[in-house]
Amino acid sequence: MPVWKIAIDGPAASGKSTVARLVATRLGGFYVSTGDLYRAVSWVALERGLDVANDPAAVTALLATLDLRYGVAGPGRLQLYLNGEPVAPEPLRSAAVAAVVSLVARLPAVRAWLCDRQRDCCALGTVVMEGRDIGTVILPDAPFKFFLTASPEERARRRLAQPGEVPPGSTVASVAAQIAERDRIDSSRAVAPLRAAADAATLVTDGMTPEAIAEHIVRAVLAGGQP
Ligand code: CDP
Secondary structure, X not given: OOOOEEEEEOOOOOOHHHHHHHHHHHHOOEXXXXXXXXXXXXXXXXXXOOOOOOOHHHHHHHHOOOOEEEEEEEOOEEEEEEXXXXXXXXXXXXXXXXXXXXXXXXXXHXXXXXXXXXXXXXXXXXXXXXXXXHHHHHOOOOOEEEEEEOOHHHHHHHHHOOOXXXXXXXXXXXXXXXXXXXXXXXXXXXXXXXXXXXXXXEEEOOOOOHHHHHHHHHHHHHHHOOO
16 A cells, blocks of 8 residues: 655635545545644633733743644544543634634744644655645655645635634625635745745646545546655
């Protein structure tokens, strides 16, 4: 059984997670959401009442109290654990977390702290890892790198269709503004900004189904041969 290392990056709501999950299933590997790691740190920071926007030192100090890691929960399935307890997906996808996650993710101490946790997942076998800096920083040696993008309107429509992720009463325009702001912070931060790796294949996915995008990636990987 070949072992593949596949990096998928791209801006908010570009369909990365759905596509990465499909690709992992097709190739018999593990889907790794790195956004959930940043979301989990953000969620705990909010739970503990930290002023995430104005008190980066408090967020950095929080890290020493956390044990955050992925564990294998079943064939091809990872579960995120925080201090030994499984983390439920819903709070991570809340509008409150979405509003602050880019502020947490721009802190160099948070990124450094999460770096090895992401790389460690490669020991599991085939991984399809999805995020913002996987091809550039976390797995620069990955032989397969993809950068998924889509127009702001398409991405806003996709996000609006995902229940629970946007505040009540949201419109395509308001969601587009929120994800544009997150992309602005992600692209302009000093450490590991959102960027396509020089050797990544960029896919503009407007009008494509997740299945079609995944099929494209799987074909490219299989055509690339044994890594
Ligand atoms: O699902 P969506 O595309 O909205 O976001 P996500 O992948 O869950 O990532 C949430 C946020 O975490 C991003 O907006 C980034 O601020 C941060 N992130 C990052 O900085 N680096 C990564 N490798 C993954 C996520």
